[in-house]
Amino acid sequence: MLGKRLDYQVEENKIHFFFEKEEAFLEVITESIMNVFVPYETKGHRSKAIEGEKAVRTDFEVKDCGSYVSVATKQLEARVYDGFYVDFYRDGKSICEDYRSGRILRPLLSEKSLEVLKAEGHDVSAGASGSYPVQTVKKMDGDEKFYGLGDKTGFLNKRDYEYENWNSDIPQAHTDSYRALYKSIPFLITLKKESVYGIFFDNTYRSYVNLGKENQAYFYYGADAGNLDYYFIAGDTMPDIVGGYTYLTGRTPLPQLWTLGYHQSRWGYDSADCIKKVAGKYRELDIPCDTMHFDIDYMDGYRVFTWNEKDYGDPAGTIQELADEGFKAVCIIDPGVKLDPGYEKYDEGIAGDYFAKTPEGEVYVNAVWPGDSVYPDFGQPKVRKWWAENQKFLTDIGVAGVWNDMNEPASFHGELPSDVVFTDEDQKSTHAAMHNVYGHLMSKATYEGLKEQTGKRPFVITRACYAGSQKYTTVWTGDNQSLWSHLQMAVPQLCNLGLSGLAFAGTDVGGFGADCTAELLCRWVQVGAFSPLFRNHSSNGSIYQEPWQFGEKTVDIYRKFVELRYRLLPYLYDLFAECEKTGLPIMRPLVLHYEKDENTWNLNDEFLVGEHLVVAPVLEQGQTKKMVYLPEGIWYDFNTGKRYEGKQYYLVDAPLDTCPMFAKAGSxxxxxxxxxxxxxxxxxxxxxxxxxxxxxxxxxxxxxxxxxxxxxxxxxxxxxxxxxxxxxxxxxxxxxxxxxxxxxxxxxxx
Known part of the structure; x- marks a missing residue:
């Protein structure tokens, strides 16, 4: 790596190492958090996830032990060797070591093989991967379980899979093999038999995580460029690790209470009359609902910060009519600004030099919903201020929340080239460096605008984000489908988002794309009722999926679980108050509190709501019984009060109108x-x-x-x-x- 160690200096909390090929740093952040940093690209961190100084005065000892330098607090020891190999110890026992032997790369396919695979339609993008310009490889002992990484598809435990951090707009049905999705949260929790730790890799470039798929001897993190910059987080338990990570990147703030109610949305409510009819039907059927969402058609020609008065009437009047019936309005806003001289927002952006540019200095143009569009350069503070001020258009007409979409950033004419010029605060940058934080910075600007203009806790939803976005926004999992496999994936996906700091998260209840069925909707609302963000949303072109579309039985079941949600609002609100203090999510995998119980390590179809409730929804078509695992302790059926001994499985009845739920003794x-x-x-x-x-x-x-x-x-x-x-x-x-x-x-x- 960096060659032999030549010298080191202690500079307050930092130990500055000098190697033959490069300088490197180890910084003590707290007793249980250390930062490993190699300044390949910039001398400082320039983090978007971590705001403010997190290092605190900490007692630690630095000792030259010959072959390594020991840096030790009361809770954590780092041993730094030649090459800047860094091993971590607790109580004298190794918990994580750098892998010394070098990666064993997969062989390249021949050109002939690639052509044959391509001809038959196979995806060959996951071919051999070499060493990355920025890379750290960690030894595996064989008992590792991996959690976190945000919204990645598949199962709760990410062992034996590989992923990429590159925010991607993918409308196709998401499967276990997808390496990237809308969010880049490069935070990983590693659970072992005798220890647990977290690593946050703070690098915004396209990055890669391979968790034993390449070789069972190691896992690795690599990036295309930037610095080697990671935070090692130690603790006694998984909640300690989540607490340490959210100490660094921030915690989900307490939301307004109404945001925890039920939300109704559809891309395809193409007029104010349509939205008002749907809202009226909820009141007629006595199904509680707090919020109606306005998708892209409410805008004039998809121009952001405009209103389509032809189809949606007077904006303030339309929103007031909904408010009179107890509904809040949430409006979608995309980042793409229509290229349209004479359109106020485009003209302001051109005059203020607010848009991303080509390397030659021209405003960069791609296409999204309005057609040819330009992209605000949210890395500029003045652009975020401008965007924040533009929220006034929405708040002045009574809009209560803003839904940020298409902010990967999405584009219809191919991905933005990596050399498109963006800004990183006070210096020029590129799309390659700023892509993964584009949605994060847009959400930050939106949050700050809503806070300034309303004085209330802002309600922002985003599709794309980065580590630390939880300070500004809630998230949803993007364009899922009306598939049983996507309902099944919702549980581990939301649990891992929670472990990754994004506590306020949800999926589109019923699925966004494809056509829902009555049974699928009934089972999905049983998950949605406990998801922090509870929204039914569907796509233009799919069948309508409001509950009354499927008959009276579905309406009754749907109402039952929406009413349960409203009964439990104070419990959910308590969990958000706790989250702001501790970082612990609302929806939690059982392994978070029962990490010594091997039955929880790969439990994909149950979850905890706080520490007091186990929810075991039916996720299989046609299933009317559920195999439920209850961890140690005594548990009571939430509805019947029946007593169960923990640490064993039970087969319980679960007809279509029933979601098995259990409260812990003493709850x-x-x-x-x-x-x-x-x-x-x-x-x-x-x-x-x-x-x-x-x-x-x-x-x-x-x-x-x-x-x-x-x-x-x-x-x-x-x-x-x-x-x-x-x-x-x-x-x-x-x-x-x-x-x-x-x-x-x-x-x-x-």
């Missing part, structure tokens, strides 16, 4: 009265669902809207249950002036 779950939308009536009464066993639960309450909670305007209620079933409540914090008028206890189970 106390807060619930509200069902309303048709958040704010229909005041939440004066809190119901506590109490399950047998000792336990403590802290419930959080604030105004559900603005940032007053950051100044102490919130209440905390601490509930304690004794073994004999006696429950007491004590106010731990009284800062919100509308406490509950009544708290009722509902005892479930024996």
């Amino acid at each position: 106390m779950i807060p619930a509200y009265e069902v309303m048709q939308y958040v704010g229909e009536k005041p939440y004066d009464t809190l119901n506590m669902l109490v399950f047998p066993g000792e336990g403590t639960y802290v419930h959080y309450q604030d105004n559900g809207s603005d940032f007053a909670y950051q100044d102490g305007a919130y209440n905390e209620y601490t509930f304690t249950q004794q073994e004999n079933g006696e429950v007491t409540m004590k106010m731990g914090k009284e800062g919100y002036d509308k406490p509950y008028k009544k708290i009722e206890y509902i005892f479930v189970g024996k």
Whole structure:
């Protein structure tokens, strides 16, 4: 790698190493986090994911041990060898070592073989891969399980798969073999028999992760360019690792309460009348709904920050009509600005030099929905400010949230060339470097604009993002399909997004593309009801998939689970309050809290909601029974109260209207009265669902809207249950002036 070590210097928290071929750095960030850095391209980090100084004063010891230099805190030791090989230890035991022997590359296919494969239509893009300009290879001991990496397809445990981090607009049906999707979150949790650790590879170029597929002796991370810049995160448990990663990259902030309600959307609601009819039908059928989404047709010729008055009427009037019935409006905004002299936003961008350019200095043009379009250069602070100010067009007419789409960035005339000129804050850059953070920076600008103009907690949705985007936006998994395999994939996909810091995430309930069925929709709403973002969305050209399209039975089942969602709103809100403090997601794989239990390592069809609820949805067509694994402890059926001993499997009944759910012994779950939308009536009464066993639960309450909670305007209620079933409540914090008028206890189970 870098040759022999010549010298080193300790510079505050950094140890500066001098090798024959290159300089390198090891920085102590905290007692359990260290940064490994080789400045191949820039001297500094220039991170988009990490904002502010994260290194804190930490006691550590540096010792020259001859063949290596030891850098040790109370929690973590790094041993730095010649070549800048870095091994990590805890309590004197190795937990992660660099692989010394070199990668064993797959042989190249001959030109003849490639031509034959291409002729028959095979994808040959995953051919042999050589060593990358930026690369780190880690030894595998054989017992590794891998989690995280954002929205990658496939199963919960990523062992034996390979992936790329390159935000990609892929409308085809996503399968297990897809290496890249819409998001690039290069964060990996490695679970071993005796240890657990995380690595965050902070490099925005196209990068590659191979988790034992190339060779069972190692896993690797490589990138096309940039610095070698990764953070090693140690801890005792998986929650420690998630906490360390979100300490670095930021945590999902507390959202407005209405955003946790049910959302309805479709690309194909092509007029205001259509949207109002759908909204009215939800009220007629008493299916709770908070939000109607406006897809691209509401714009005038797909020009961003305009309104199609011909089909959608007066914008403020249309949105007010929905508001009168309790609906919020969320509007889509794409980054592509129509090339149209005389169109205000295009003219402003040209005058302000806001758009990406060719290497020759011309404004770069591709095509998206408006036709020929240009791309805002969000790496420029002045462009983000301009984009933030443009949100005023939406907020002035009453729009409550913004849905950012097509921001990989997508393009209809081939991918943007790698040498298109963008900006990285104060210096010129390229599409190759800025592609993966384009959606991140667009979301940041949108968030800041909404916050400035409304004073409320912004609701932003994005399709494309990077590590750290959770500070600004919720996400959905993009253009899924109405396929049972995509319902099955939703559980591990959302769980891994949560482990990757993106706690506010969801899939399109029912599937976006293709045609849904009644049974598939009934099973999907049973997953959606527990997903942080709960939205039914479908594509133009597919059959409509509002529940009433499938008959009365489907309506009744759909209503049942949407109502369950609204009952559980205070529990979900509590989990978001916890997430802002700890980084722990709302929807969690069982392995997060039961990592020593090998039955959880590859559990793809169940999940936890917080620590207190196990949800085991049916994900197979025609299935009316479910094999459920319950981890250690005592569990109670959420609906019947039946008692179960943990650490074993059960075959339970699961007819179409039933989703198996289990509460842990001692759980106390807060619930509200069902309303048709958040704010229909005041939440004066809190119901506590109490399950047998000792336990403590802290419930959080604030105004559900603005940032007053950051100044102490919130209440905390601490509930304690004794073994004999006696429950007491004590106010731990009284800062919100509308406490509950009544708290009722509902005892479930024996």
